[in-house]
Amino acid sequence: AAGVIQSPRHLIKEKRETATLKCYPIPRHDTVYWYQQGPGQDPQFLISFYEKMQSDKGSIPDRFSAQQFSDYHSELNMSSLELGDSALYFCASSLGGALELFFGEGSRLTVL
């Protein structure tokens, strides 16, 4: 069965650079979530989209933005990267009001 696809899997950037992460949800899933997981930490909710509209916002820095496109894929844009942005970034998707989230394998961002 198709799963949530994230790219790139690994990304290395310098401070103050920008990075874009992509997420392709499970087909027919209409809701996408972004989570950030620092080393040894629990995942933190960043932002979510339902039917291409932002549905909720969590602890997402102002330097980050995200959107969901007409084909339901989502992109997380991160600018002015800081060392503390180094983390695993997960995308998850769900269908309608389903409570179970399906997570991708994550994108590991390292900021040097």
Add this chain to the structure above:
Amino acid sequence: SQQGEEDPQALSIQEGENATMNCSYKTSINNLQWYRQNSGRGLVHLILIRSNEREKHSGRLRVTLDTSKKSSSLLITASRAADTASYFCATPRGSGNTGKLIFGQGTTLQVKP
């Protein structure tokens, strides 16, 4: 502070033994979920228990929920080396049912062969 707090933070057992992990939360919830994460990998949904349920089973997993104590436990019976992973409880943010989750700090389980 985190909505969910888990204990123990780390657990090491022998294959065949049972593993119990506990989770506490602060606010009222409609449901609580447990996820598993292999090191550096994505989270995998294990089981969801609703606030009107006290116990739920799925294979070797048994989850309990005590809303009066705002706590849940995950029991893995007859553990296997492949169960080695981190286990997180997660509760919805805000009121109502929502997929926007607050995760606990996780329990790292090591099952020795």
